[in-house]
Amino acid sequence: MKIPARQIKSSIKSILEKHNNDHGMLVGILQDTQAELGYLPKEAIMEISKQLGLPLTQVYSVATFFKAFSLKPRGRHQIHVCMGTACHVRGADRVLDEIERELGIKSGAHDKDLRFSLETVNCVGACALGPIVVVDEDYAGEMKPEAVKPLLAKYK
């Protein structure tokens, strides 16, 4: 579903005001934009460039450099599977495989109903309890492949 241009323009205007139109806060501006719009549509990146007076190439390069940003629409629920070392040695790969199998998608994508987006993340700092899967703001620790289905079932 395309977000109306007017909505994008006004969202960005208020986000930039909040950050005092500070160029240095570009990463923060992009984060707030993504939090509000769900992802970073092309129109939003162009609007930020226009309103902030920054070259489009710079805004685009920052938006594509940092893993936190998505230039494609994301699912209603964000799944982040931690692939940090501590989680890796405790079998995070197998948990990721199971989620990919269950949803029929690979990490970096969303399922066809836009219910879930699946991403890997390099360490959320709950290393003692790996493998960790974060869904939206909920942390699930000591995950095993067999716990994947019940976990995903909680999120419509």
Added chain:
Amino acid sequence: MNKLCSTQELDALRQSIIKKRNVKKTVVNICGGTGCMALGCIDVIKAFHEEVKKQGLADKVEVRATGCPGFCERGTILTIEPSNVFYQKVRKKDVAEVVEKTLSKGELVERLLFPDMNTGKRIENEKDVPFYAKQTRLLLANSSQIDPENIEDYIFFGGYSAMAKALNSMKPEAIIDEVKASGLRGRGGGGFPTGKKWESTREAHGDIKYTICNCDEGDPGAFMDRSLMEGNPHSVLEGMIIGAYAIGSHEGYIYIRNEYPLAVKNAETAIARARELGLLGKNILGSGFDFDIKITRGGGAFVCGESTALMASLEGKVGEPRAKYVHTSEKGLWDRPSNLNNVETWANVPLIINKGAKWFAGIGTAGSKGTKIFSLVGKVRNTGLVEVPMGMTLREIIFEIGGGIPGNKKFKAVQTGGPSGGFIPEKMLDLQVDFDELTRVGSMMGSGAMIVMDESNCMVDMAKYFVNFLLGELCGKCVPCREGMKQLSIILTRITAGEGKMEDLALLENLCNTMKEASLCALGQSAPNPVLTSLHYFRDEWEAHILDKKCPAKVCKPLITYTINEKCPNCGQCIKVCPEQAITAKGKKQPVELNQEKCIKCGSCLDVCKLNAVDVK
């Protein structure tokens, strides 16, 4: 609350807080950190509030959500004041009983006490729990009794007294001398002498200088900065204010990685509370010194933990490092003198100012002073944060504090220093943990992540893991790292797929040496460490992959085969769980058959079989 305008007013506030807290109230301190969140602590905290009210104890019992005490393996953790009773593995369903028995009547709930590993005897007090008993908790001392959202808790424990002393009775040069004399070295990984860095920034030309806290903590496996920033954010703020005053800086930034939302929230709250009390902002504590701090978030880039990349990110640019022949203390953020230190480094500063450089230098080894917080994770019984004096041996940390390897498996290696560090084998377990010792053996201290591996981890796979991690995180600016890392990944993938040749090993070493010498920043320069140490200490595993086409640890999928043996009674459990329908029943009481072509070696059948009928060769 009114702004505090002098040291005396701060002291008076502290006295009134102490007086308020000495009322004989029972307090239940529950860990509210991210680790325990993964074990349901939010529900536990909520349940305590409800249950205390329900059982009519609201005026006798206070429920406090605190910072992370670090014993994550046993979460959700709670400690009770004043009895010091320590409960572990607390779940929502235990709360009513704890309130009714312990908080109301002082009786213990045995099953929630920590069991001694050898005797099974239940331990009552936190200080007797072996995990804690051998630690020297200076930075983490008060985490389990401080509500990070309540500045009064921090002040109660003496918080901001070091800042008052520094701003109102010490000269900047004297502060720098004190930090230099303490021997404090950076805790983020570089280990650079902190006092020296402050001195260079103070002496650099320019009126505008920046004070930066690096809370990017990208090393996977490390979470001590997360714990400090979430659990005791004021300790970091206090350190920064003292440092800024010493350097002559009035603007500060705390750069927190995007993946730590609770740390961002608690740091923002702490800054707001400190501003309200006049401990941050204009004319701090009536000293005439102005300083304020802004929080910025990372965007999910490991390379932004590197100081010049972090500063680029703060300027709204991509996180690309630059060469450091011009130090950031002279030209850093916006080309101005900038002092960047790690969270743990900042948290040490108030202790040094209050207790003195001599005290601090009395802890640790000749080259590494003070304590260090390590995150002990992986294949170890007691996972969590361990704060010990520099100089303790790896063996003591892993076996005496960590409780050794679970499941009767054998220790194989410990990895220190994150993707920049190396693997240390069993024969070196008596190595003293110290900046220089760890570097001497090919690894490094790094941020303090300590990942323990056992016989079921493959050292070639681990080297490949780190290379692939860095491949996804490198900025791409310089050729040795960008191209070198890609080639390392290609070669390692071939070896773990059984397509390696012995010549690959010499090629790997050559590539690694080139990257070490020629990469622009520490990411590329230290990337070879995991590969080289793995090759050096575990060559037999590499040769098995190359010459025998076998993975001794049974990890590398192309080199292992799953088979069903004669113990299988055809119970059918594995058939149900196999995602590829690769297992078929052959008939009553006959072992099932596993189709090798369909098998993806996911391990589901191995997990579900209770009869040891699945072999992995």
